[in-house]
Structures are given as C-alpha cells and as structure tokens.
Amino acid sequence: MQKSTKILYDSSKRGIPLIEEFKELVRYKDLLQILIINNIKSRYKRSTFGVVWTMLNPLLYMTVMTIAFSHLLRFEIANYPVYLLTGLIAWNFFSQTTTQAMGTLLLSGALFKRIYIPRAIFAVAAVGSGVINLFLSCIPLLLIMLLTHQPLYMTWWFVPISILILAGISLGVSLILSMIAIFFADIMDLYQILLQATFYLTPIMYPETVLPAKIQHYIVLNPIYDVVRVFRNPVYDGHLPSFYALCAALISTFAVLCFGWWFFTRKADQISYRV
Amino acid sequence: MDPMIQLENVSVHYQIPNLKITSVKEYIIKLLQRKMSYHQFHALNKVSLDIHAGEVFGVIGHNGAGKSTLLKVIARVLRPTKGRVILRGNISPLLELGGGFDPELTGRENIFLNSAILGFSKKDIKARFDRIVAFAELAEFIDTPVRNYSTGMISRLGFSVATDVQPEILIVDEVLSVGDSDFQKRCSDRINQFRKNGTTILLVSHDLDTVQKICDRVGWMEQGKLNAVGNASDIIAKYHARLKHENLPKE
Numbered sequence: 422m423q424k425s426t427k428i429l430y431d432s433s434k435r436g437i438p439l440i441e442e443f444k445e446l447v448r449y450k451d452l453l454q455i456l457i458i459n460n461i462k463s464r465y466k467r468s469t470f471g472v473v474w475t476m477l478n479p480l481l482y483m484t485v486m487t488i489a490f491s492h493l494l495r496f497e498i499a500n501y502p503v504y505l506l507t508g509l510i511a512w513n514f515f516s517q518t519t520t521q522a523m524g525t526l527l528l529s530g531a532l533f534k535r536i537y538i539p540r541a542i543f544a545v546a547a548v549g550s551g552v553i554n555l556f557l558s559c560i561p562l563l564l565i566m567l568l569t570h571q572p573l574y575m576t577w578w579f580v581p582i583s584i585l586i587l588a589g590i591s592l593g594v595s596l597i598l599s600m601i602a603i604f605f606a607d608i609m610d611l612y613q614i615l616l617q618a619t620f621y622l623t624p625i626m627y628p629e630t631v632l633p634a635k636i637q638h639y640i641v642l643n644p645i646y647d648v649v650r651v652f653r654n655p656v657y658d659g660h661l662p663s664f665y666a667l668c669a670a671l672i673s674t675f676a677v678l679c680f681g682w683w684f685f686t687r688k689a690d691q692i693s694y695r696v
Numbered sequence: 697m698d699p700m701i702q703l704e705n706v707s708v709h710y711q712i713p714n715l716k717i718t719s720v721k722e723y724i725i726k727l728l729q730r731k732m733s734y735h736q737f738h739a740l741n742k743v744s745l746d747i748h749a750g751e752v753f754g755v756i757g758h759n760g761a762g763k764s765t766l767l768k769v770i771a772r773v774l775r776p777t778k779g780r781v782i783l784r785g786n787i788s789p790l791l792e793l794g795g796g797f798d799p800e801l802t803g804r805e806n807i808f809l810n811s812a813i814l815g816f817s818k819k820d821i822k823a824r825f826d827r828i829v830a831f832a833e834l835a836e837f838i839d840t841p842v843r844n845y846s847t848g849m850i851s852r853l854g855f856s857v858a859t860d861v862q863p864e865i866l867i868v869d870e871v872l873s874v875g876d877s878d879f880q881k882r883c884s885d886r887i888n889q890f891r892k893n894g895t896t897i898l899l900v901s902h903d904l905d906t907v908q909k910i911c912d913r914v915g916w917m918e919q920g921k922l923n924a925v926g927n928a929s930d931i932i933a934k935y936h937a938r939l940k941h942e943n944l945p946k947e
Contacts, residue, residue: 427784428782428784429786430772430782432780433779433781449815451817455809463800466800532813534773535789536773536789536813538813607721693773694710
C-alpha cells in the first residue's frame with residue numbers, strides 16, 4: 422500500500438466554516454443526489470396516489486377557498502383560482518421544505534454520532550426535493566390556467582429565477598430552524614403555529630389591496646411576501662416583478678440565507694454532541 | 697515516518713446542564729429564574745497518542761472510560777474541544793454496522809446510500825455493486841426493503857459495504873460478534889487480509905483475548921485519560937491485575 426504522508430484531516434486546521442461546509446457539500450454531491458431522490462421516492466412510494474395527492478392537495482384547497490372567499494368576502498380580483506394557486510404553491514414550497522429540513526435533521530441525527538457527513542446536507546436535500554415537487558405542482562397550475570382561460574404569458578421564463586429565490590430563502594430558514602431544533606425539540610410545534618400565523622398575515626389568499634393603506638406600505642418587510650410576489654408576478658400578473666419588488670426579494674433572501682448558513686455552520690460541530 | 701493517526705493533547709468536554717432542558721419554554725423559565733448551570737464532563741482529557749501505519753492498535757477500558765469518544769474524535773464525528781487530531785490516511789469506520797440504513801429502502805438502494813455516506817462516488821459504487829452483494833450473500837433479497845432483513849443480514853450488508861475497498865485506516869468497534877460463525881470467519885479473514893496489506897487498524901473491544909491475539913499495541917483508557925500504552929500482553933496483564941484488585945466483574 423502507498424505510504425502517504427499527506428495530511429488528510431487536521432482538526433486544528435480549518436477554514437472559515439462558512440466556506441468549508443460548502444466545499445464539503447460539493448465533495449459529497451453524490452450523497453446529496455441520493456438523498457434528494459430518496460426524499461421524492463418516499464413521498465410518492467408510500468401511497469399509489471402519491472403523485473396525485475401532491476397535485477390534488479392545492480387543487481382541493483383552492484376549490485374550497487375560491488368558494489368561500491369569492492362568494493363571502495367578494496374580493497375584486499380577476500381569476501381568483503389562479504391568484505390563489507400561485508400563492509399557495511409558493512407558500513407550500515416554503516412551509517414544507519423548512520418543516521422537512523427540521524424533521525430529517527432530527528430523525529437522521531443519530532447518523533452524525535457514527536460517521537462524518539456534511540451537517541447541512543439534510544437541509545440542502547430537503548430544499549432540493551422541494552424544488553422538484555414545485556415543478557410537479559406547476560402541472561395542476563397549468564391545468565387550472567387552461568380551464569380558466571388564463572393567458573400563458575411570455576413572462577413565464579422568469580419562473581426558474583423565482584424558484585431559485587424561493588429556494589434560497591427556504592434554505593436559509595431551514596438551516597436556522599434545524600439548528601435550533603437540535604437544541605430545543607419543541608421548536609417543531611412552535612414553528613407550526615408561527616407558520617399558520619404567517620400564512621394569514623401574508624397576502625396569499627387575499628389581495629394586497631385588502632390591507633389598510635398604512636400596512637400596505639410596510640408589506641415589503643414581510644420577506645415571505647416578497648418571494649411569493651416574484652413567483653406570482655410572471656405567472657398571474659403577466660409582468661416581471663418591479664425593480665423595487667425584485668430588490669426586496671433578493672435582499673431578504675440574501676440576508677436570510679447568509680445568516681442561516683453562518684449560524685448553522687458556526688454551530689455545526691455541536692450537533693454530534695447534542696443529538 | 698509520520699504517524700498515521702496523531703493525537704496531540706486531545707480533550708473532549710461536554711457541557712452538561714444540571715437540569716435536562718429540551719424545550720424553549722423550559723429554557724426561558726429557567727433562564728429567568730437564573731437556574732441555568734452547567735457542569736463539564738471530560739470525556740477525553742489531554743490524550744496524546746501516535747499510531748503508525750500498518751499497526752493494529754487496541755483500546756481497552758471500562759464502560760465510560762472514553763474509548764468510544766476516542767474513536768469518534770478519530771473518525772471526525774466529534775471535533776475535539778482542545779488539542780489536535782491529524783489523520784494521514786482515509787478512514788473507514790465500522791461503528792455499528794448498518795447504522796446508516798434506511799429501513800424503507802431496498803438493499804440495493806441502501807448500498808448506494810450507505811456507500812455515499814462513506815464518501816464514495818456513485819461511479820465507484822456501480823463498479824463494485826456486484827462484489828458487495830456477493831460478499832454479503834444477499835443476491836436474492838437485494839430488492840427487498842431492509843426492514844424485512846434480519847439483524848444478521850443487516851450486519852452482513854453493512855460490513856460488506858464498509859470494507860469493500862481496503863481503507864488506510866479501519867476503525868472496528870465491537871462489531872465482529874455479529875452474524876453466524878461462518879460470516880464472522882469471513883469478516884476476520886478480510887480484516888486479516890487488510891492487516892497484511894498494511895491497513896492501520898484501531899480496535900475497541902471488551903474481549904481481552906481477541907485484543908491480545910491480534911493487536912500489536914494496546915492503550916488502556918481510564919476516566920478519559922490514556923492510563924498506559926504499550927505492548928499488548930504487558931498492558932493486558934496490568935489491566936487484569938487491576939480488575940482483580942478492584943474486584944470488578946470482567947467486562
């Protein structure tokens with residue numbers, strides 16, 4: 422056997438965790454790919470209706486909400502089903518990936534006690550499989566658009582960029598939450614309440630104009646709405662997000678992602694001590 | 697010649713809260729009441745050790761003496777609180793065989809998952825897949841979910857995946873007592889083969905006879921410290937004397 426004297430690991434020599442973790446993820450890219458595929462498989466394998474459910478879920482929700490809101494509250498909004506569905510798809514992506522990232526880190530935490538793998542890999546895998554699901558949920562969206570005679574705007578080309586922004590903010594939040602969950606398991610329950618509250622505070626099922634003028638001014642401070650809007654604009658409104666809206670989304674995403682990545686990697690060595 | 701595994705004054709301290717707190721609510725209450733206090737537990741205390749290429753090194757000691765922590769620090773699972781760990785070879789940890797398996801996935805999928813966890817690329821795994829299955833003798837069940845496997849089958853697959861490529865450093869933590877005697881024999885044959893080819897082996901075991909038989913040197917851990925290091929039979933003799941003295945049941 423080759424007698425190598427090259428140092429392969431030195432616990433005292435470490436770069437900035439921020440960058441180091443990223444390098445490690447690149448090194449373990451095959452594991453990442455397998456984890457993403459397994460996430461998708463386990464979602465669709467468990468029931469024969471798996472794929473159908475992912476598509477039916479927002480559709481059923483949309484039907485109920487459309488009946489409830491367009492008849493009871495009477496928003497002045499054109500093609501409410503598509504308005505709602507675009508919001509729901511973006512929202513579901515955010516809420517599902519963040520919840521899943523937290524759950525898988527806790528579930529697979531025991532693995533970190535046995536063997537070294539990049540700590541952020543579960544959060545990144547959760548977002549990765551979320552992106553694939555998001556593409557799948559565009560199928561019922563297109564179907565509804567067809568049925569409601571919503572024009573298919575040229576601005577659809579922007580959707581991949583919107584998805585990238587959504588994925589960025591979701592990853593940031595996932596990293597923050599999953600690290601907190603390592604220390605306090607009850608964050609899972611608290612987060613569900615927080616999600617519910619955020620859902621109602623964000624113009625997803627109601628138009629922005631319903632809000633009092635004063636609040637409308639501050640709506641840009643809701644980072645979730647910023648990213649919902651960059652997804653909704655090209656699909657529903659048929660125009661690209663305004664420069665102002667795009668900046669808001671990019672700044673929120675960048676801030677959350679950087680803070681999340683920094684916070685997670687700084688504390689990552691604690692995981693195997695804690696789980 | 698630089699040592700394969702080098703530990704310089706390695707310490708691992710656990711911060712243990714005096715009250716076990718696992719929820720935000722509790723944490724805030726205790727924080728407000730100023731009842732948060734910690735004590736430090738020294739799982740490893742200034743351990744220095746050099747293990748050279750091709751050596752078979754055994755670690756003995758009571759439960760809780762820090763043997764597993766030592767392995768974890770070397771396997772990169774724990775980062776030492778103080779001190780320095782240097783590895784000069786790639787490492788294959790045989791800690792709890794099959795620990796990384798997902799019971800819902802088939803044997804085939806788990807081979808890919810587990811190999812990727814060990815850091816192998818997909819291309820590598822594809823090339824070695826048949827050999828892994830053959831060694832584990834699981835060809836018939838390879839497309840069955842692992843939840844239907846027996847404990848023996850899981851260990852066989854775990855061992856087969858982890859040892860398919862000869863590692864430069866092999867960590868063995870009490871795992872050879874699994875499976876039937878035929879498989880155990882094949883496991884030890886394979887490890888002996890690695891040994892002949894120059895793999896550095898780190899073995900933790902309570903089975904002193906095995907340790908004496910296969911290890912070149914032995915380290916005796918006690919309360920997080922390396923009590924003695926040396927020739928296998930000397931250290932084990934000392935350890936036996938201590939056990940007799942303390943009148944503790946032999947572990």
